[in-house]
Amino acid sequence: MGLGKTVQTIVFLYSLYKEGHSKGPYLVSAPLSTIINWEREFEMWAPDFYVVTYTGDKESRSVIRENDFSLPLLLQKEAQIKFHVLLTSYELITIDQAVLGSIEWACLVVDEAHRLKNNQSKFFRVLNSYKIDYKLLLTGTPLQNNLEELFHLLNFLTPDRFNNLEGFLEEFADISKEDQIKKLHDLLGPHMLRRLKADVFKNMPAKTELIVRVELSQMQKKYYKFILTRNFEALNSKGGGNQVSLLNIMMDLKKCCNHPYLFPVAAVEAPVLPNGSYDGNSLVKSSGKLMLLQKMLKKLRDGGHRVLIFSQMTKMLDLLEDFLEYEGYKYERIDGGITGGLRQEAIDRFNAPGAQQFCFLLSTRAGGLGINLATADTVIIYDSDWNPHNDIQAFSRAHRIGQNKKVMIYRFVTRASVEERITQVAKRKMMLTHLVVRPGLGSKSGSMTKQELDDILKFGTEELFKDDVEGE
Structure with a gap:
């Protein structure tokens, strides 16, 4: 927290685009209260990106869809997405599932992703049905209460690999043992990029x-x-x-x-x-x-x-x-x-x-x-x-x-x-x-x-x- 996850993510998406690895579109879902900050950071760090902030009431969103979603059909067979990044709240992911779920997303970013810690939540289930090539979860607190919550985050990222909750909990039942901890770290390694303040900012005041x-x-x-x-x-x-x-x-x-x-x-x-x-x-x-x-x-x-x-x-x-x-x-x-x-x-x-x-x-x-x-x-x-x-x-x-x-x-x-x-x-x-x-x-x-x-x-x-x- 406070290590610049927002900036790093924006620069990551921007470099994917600029270096020709991916044309987008990218979906960023964040708490409504942080969306203004995301807008500001996109303006500063990715000035060439066409970023659409998808919030507001039903009528406002209808106007956004009409004007900012797709280019005119004209000669192409399929409508092309006009924007590079769509910035929206958790709630609208669910409410406007019909529209947003019909788009093929190159990459999904979920800010404060511990929101996905419960696989029974509507947000988890709806987002899981979206067509997404790559997923990036941002959180300062990947583990809030127990290992089950961590499993659900991993299941959201790679359902093929993490699909047996009971087996996972049984395997790591006695997490106080050193060999269990090492085993879990090895399992998490390929899926988690962890930064401490001491790693990123050497002169951070105490x-x-x-x-x-x-x-x-x-x-x-x-x-x-x-x-x-x-x-x-x-x-x-x-x-x-x-x-x-x-x-x-x-x-x-x-x-x-x-x-x-x-x-x-x-x-x-x-x-x-x-x-x-x-x-x-x-x-x-x-x-x-x-x-x-x-x-x-x-x-x-x-x-x-x-x-x-x-x-x-x-x-x-x-x-x-x-x-x-x-x-x-x-x-x-x-x-x-x-x-x-x-x-x-x-x-x-x-x-x-x-x-x-x-x-x-x-x-x-x-x-x-x-x-x-x-x-x-x-x-x-x-x-x-x-x-x-x-x-x-x-x-x-x-x-x-x-x-x-x-x-x-x-x-x-x-x-x-x-x-x-x-x-x-x-x-x-x-x-x-x-x-x-x-x-x-x-x-x-x-x-x-x-x-x-x-x-x-x-x-x-x-x-x-x-x-x-x-x-x-």
Whole structure:
């Protein structure tokens, strides 16, 4: 991530064309939010390419097809494709399958290709039916949870060779053994070109990640205990609650670790200013994380740093907006509701020379893909994602080519809470990636078992309730 996959791919396609190996057409499928960036890079690195961006509503796409798809028939027997590259989103690959699937593509490029990790998804099945000579998958995270996902990517690339999932999983069941790891690396070798930042950019500034343990505020402790006691039966029945109810309890506990105002009952009682935003002082004092963030941002501002703040919850980003307004900091924001042009404008404003914006608020999933924010040198992960690879995608927005300062990553984890236990589970997933994708344990399973959920939910509860007993 941040190694220039986009540029390398464009130059690769351009050289295929220029050197006469292939006339195209080439199909590039990417997340909608990154398409503007792909357009820019094509203009810069492949100026002679006729690139058609195929997005928009039904009518817009009809106009594009009419004007940009094929040359007039005249003397030729078949309609010739007019463009060299068609740039489109995942969704339109499925929606306009009838049109796009009828074209014979010289090469397919899928950006953020971990989207193909599930062979039951519509995107996988539809794209598999397209007529494609060569396939190129781009991803910084080829292995997110387990070996099954890696197999599906390989199956998409070369279905003739990788067609037996059970056999593959059986063969590499004990991936902690050295000979198994070597065997898997040899198998992956011909299909995977892996680049590390150290290989590509020798002078890449260092990055340091620190886990910052945060205490719950009094208000948070009150709500945390309330969630646990309200769900006492689900947590303590012999069979435990069902998986769905346990996940709901976990989400409530994660919200509580972020800020009590995420619960409507607390938000209603919270002091509000005449303009509708929350009273800053009460907002900060209600959350251990915000109290820490307030102190950290003052020091970071004084030190001339610029900060990216990631949260999984858009409602938490709303609270962080109120907080930044209260503190008087200028900021930008991107979440799933901000798309296309507006998103790129926010990035351009933040990256502009002499920009006054000190912070950039981003949702982990929406702000973690294909965005370059190397003008920031500090990343704060306000709450960790279930999947550690999404957090890595997030902080790679700053730690990438173009960065000339050391990058500091601060991960907020509430002490003796579900967050602390989730962090430990995430570390196990990272070990699997480390061993399989580049030299160097892990289990086959990706999703959490009921036992793991139980374990996470009960982590730290003894200490929390001990405070009550001692206080009586």
